[in-house]
Amino acid sequence: xxxxxxxxxxxxxxxxxxxxxxxxxxxxxxxxxxxxxxxxxxxxxxxxxxxxxxxxxxxxxxxxxxxxxxxxxxxxxxxxxxxxxxxxxxxxxxx
Numbered sequence: 001x002x003x004x005x006x007x008x009x010x011x012x013x014x015x016x017x018x019x020x021x022x023x024x025x026x027x028x029x030x031x032x033x034x035x036x037x038x039x040x041x042x043x044x045x046x047x048x049x050x051x052x053x054x055x056x057x058x059x060x061x062x063x064x065x066x067x068x069x070x071x072x073x074x075x076x077x078x079x080x081x082x083x084x085x086x087x088x089x090x091x092x093x094x095x
Contacts, residue, residue: 018047018050021050022043022046025043026039026043026066026092030084030090031084032086033083033084034083035080035082035083036070036078036079036080036081036084037064037079039068039079039084040064040065040066040079043065043092044066047065054066063078063079064078064079066079067079067092068090068091068092069091069092069093070082070084071089075093076093077091
């Protein structure tokens with residue numbers, strides 16, 4: 001992505017602020033027993049509260065607003081009924 005104007009930069013910055021809120025809200029709820037789908041729902045709610053939409057479902061038909069990868073999943077973990085266990089490593093690729 002190329003930024004060609006101050007206006008584009010400010011819009012991208014605003015998106016980044018929303019994504020930061022999304023990640024912090026999800027991180028606050030990570031604990032053993034929570035599912036990746038529950039974390040996705042939290043992220044989706046934060047996006048909606050700020051009038052934002054996730055690109056992966058719109059552009060690629062991805063099955064969630066947030067990618068949640070656990071342990072050895074490299075990227076694009078599909079949210080589902082997988083429960084987080086103590087010691088799991090989570091990564092997320094929001095909107």
